Amino acid sequence: MLKSPASDSTSAPINRAETKAKIEASEKAFSLNAKDKYYALLFLGPSLLILGIFIFYPMFKTLYLSLFLTNTVGKPTVFVGLSNYINLLTSADYLNSLAVTMVYVLAVTALTIALGLLLASLASKKIAGIGFFRTLFSSTMGVSVSVAAIFWLFIFNPSTGFLSLISTWLHLPAIGWLTDPTWAMVAVIITTVWMNLGFTFLILFGAIQSVPTTLYEAASIEGASSRFQFFHITIPSISPTLFFVSIVTLIDGFKSFGLIDLMTKGGPTNATNMLVYRIYKDAFYSGNFAQASAEALILTVIIALFTLLQFKVLEKRVNY
Structure with a gap:
């Protein structure tokens, strides 16, 4: 049915009033949102300031220094562009440190996850006294790096160490755990895995405990073995x-410094001279802050690439 002109004329003011009310409501909502933004900035301000001073400024300063030559106190002198990066990537010593770091990181990551998963599986069994072993497996979380280094230095001591005494008792040839290049790497890997095992065990144990028992009961009814x-x-x-543990462990492996500094000092013959320890020596021993800055940025890129690779490869196999 056609509407009369009179009805159209009466509805127009109502529509204008509704439109005006909607506009006022939206303006009020916008003003509230703007007010919320000010409150958010007020609360986030201190955190952003701290991040800017201690994270973003050092990061950009490192990028800036890597493009220069510096004096012994870290002041830039001559702009050299990418020469520091080119010199590093063509240096046999740096490539050796890179290879050593890769071996160390991959070994530590694989062994930590494998042993942590094994211990978490064993600790999930309902047997007498398992609580003691759960505490024992996670106890390394409370051990500092310095204490761990002293403990393992005593074990690896060539004359009075525990392993040396066992070798003598069994009439086996003595092993230079911290003097032989190959065994020094093995010693550092063992110590790092031992240090990381408590955290990894605790995280994986909690995950296994959250798996529904009905799944295991149904599998047992169907005759599935424990391995299956x-x-x-x-x-x-x-x-x-x-997936989470693998990323955290790999990143921690690239950042290892304390155990290397306290146990081997990067030796013998640079066999354990990891990238982070090399950055430390170049900056604070040699005074070459420009080269150390370039090394730090290369390490950042390497960690980012490995993390991205893990996301691309492993995330596809994750069941959420």
Whole structure:
């Protein structure tokens, strides 16, 4: 039915009034949102200031210094562009440190996750006295780097160390744990895995405890073996946690410094001269802050690439 002109004329003021009310409501909402933004900035301001001073400024300062030559106190002198990066990537010593770091990181990551998963699986068993072993497995979380280094230096001591005494008792040839290049790397890997094992065990143990028991009961009814249950129930169920642990462990491996400094000083013959320890020596021993800055940025890129690779490869196998 056609509307009369009179009805159109009466509805127009109502529509204008509704439109005006909507505009006022939206302006009020916008003013509230702007007010919320000020409050958010007020609360975030201190954190942003701290991040700017201690994170972003050093990062840009490192990038700036890597493009110059510097004097012994870190002041830039001559702009050289990418020469510091080119010199590093064509240096046999730096490439050796890079290779040593890769071996160390991959070994530490693989062994830490494998042993942590094994211990977490064993600790999930309902047997007498398992609480003591759960505490024992996670106890390394409370050990500092310096204490761990002293403890393992005593074990690896060539004359009075625990391993040396066992070798003598079994009439085995003595091993230079910290003097032989190959065994020094093994010693550092063992110590790092021992240090990381408590955290990894605790995280994986919590993940295994959260797996529904009904899945295992149904598998047992179907006659599935313990091995089948582990690889087809436990691993897929805790895959997000495994993914998280693998990323954290790999990044921590690249950043290892304390144990290297206290146990081997990068030796013998640069066999344990990791990238982070090399940055420390170049900056604070040699006074070459420009080269150390370039090394720090290269290490940042390497960590980012490995993390991205893990996301691309491992995330596809994660069951959320």
